[in-house]
Amino acid sequence: MGSTRLPGKVLMDLGGETVLARVVSRLRRATLVNEIVVATTDSVADDAIIQECHRVEVTSFRGSESDVLDRYYQAALQTSAEGIVRVTSDCPLIDPQITDDTIRSFLDLHPDYASNALQRTYPRGLDTEVMTWDALASAWREAQLPYQRAHVTPYLYENPGQFDILAVKGAFDYSDHRWTLDTPQDLAFIRALYDRLGNDASFTWHDALVVLQREPELVELNRGVMQRALHEC
Numbered sequence: 001m002g003s004t005r006l007p008g009k010v011l012m013d014l015g016g017e018t019v020l021a022r023v024v025s026r027l028r029r030a031t032l033v034n035e036i037v038v039a040t041t042d043s044v045a046d047d048a049i050i051q052e053c054h055r056v057e058v059t060s061f062r063g064s065e066s067d068v069l070d071r072y073y074q075a076a077l078q079t080s081a082e083g084i085v086r087v088t089s090d091c092p093l094i095d096p097q098i099t100d101d102t103i104r105s106f107l108d109l110h111p112d113y114a115s116n117a118l119q120r121t122y123p124r125g126l127d128t129e130v131m132t133w134d135a136l137a138s139a140w141r142e143a144q145l146p147y148q149r150a151h152v153t154p155y156l157y158e159n160p161g162q163f164d165i166l167a168v169k170g171a172f173d174y175s176d177h178r179w180t181l182d183t184p185q186d187l188a189f190i191r192a193l194y195d196r197l198g199n200d201a202s203f204t205w206h207d208a209l210v211v212l213q214r215e216p217e218l219v220e221l222n223r224g225v226m227q228r229a230l231h232e233c
Helices: 019-027 044-056 068-079 096-109 133-142 146-150 184-196 205-214 216-221
Strands: 037-041 059-063 083-086 113-115 129-132 165-167
Touching (some): 019 044, 037 044, 068 146, 096 113, 129 133, 205 216
């Protein structure tokens, strides 16, 4: 709830459901995910997140607000996770097939860490990261810089000599598309896409691309939004 550019964004309305509910609903269609855990903070402001988790019947975990790496570590520890998939809750266009593809690459090739955002070919907002428990535990023990603690995985991909890193890429480059939620302009864009697709969260990312090919002016809704650098967040 403490987003600086769009406070409360994950509980904002998106076609009759909250953003968080949309993310959970879409990820529930991923076939290689065993359990979804919403890892929120122990801040009083995030009591509302816990209430929403109860409403949509998804497991939740509360941990440090500033040390998100510790929050992930403790959530994985509590659930006895052997492989951890990271998807952020400000991605209501997350595609379960792309998430599955990233997990499948991880399972087939056995890296310590896999991500489809290292060498971007997918729109920003379809990001999926997968890591082993050992890799997460190593980052938790060794990462020292504030941004490494705040963003969970930088310590892994910044140390390719220590970890086996896998970049998962698509067949075509759509990396110029911005589908993540961080500003009012992003919200207007994502709401427009959901509206064009009947506010039915079962649509695929290809369905969204078809809409944008038909109505390219929608891209202008958030074209000017700049992604914040890790140290700025």
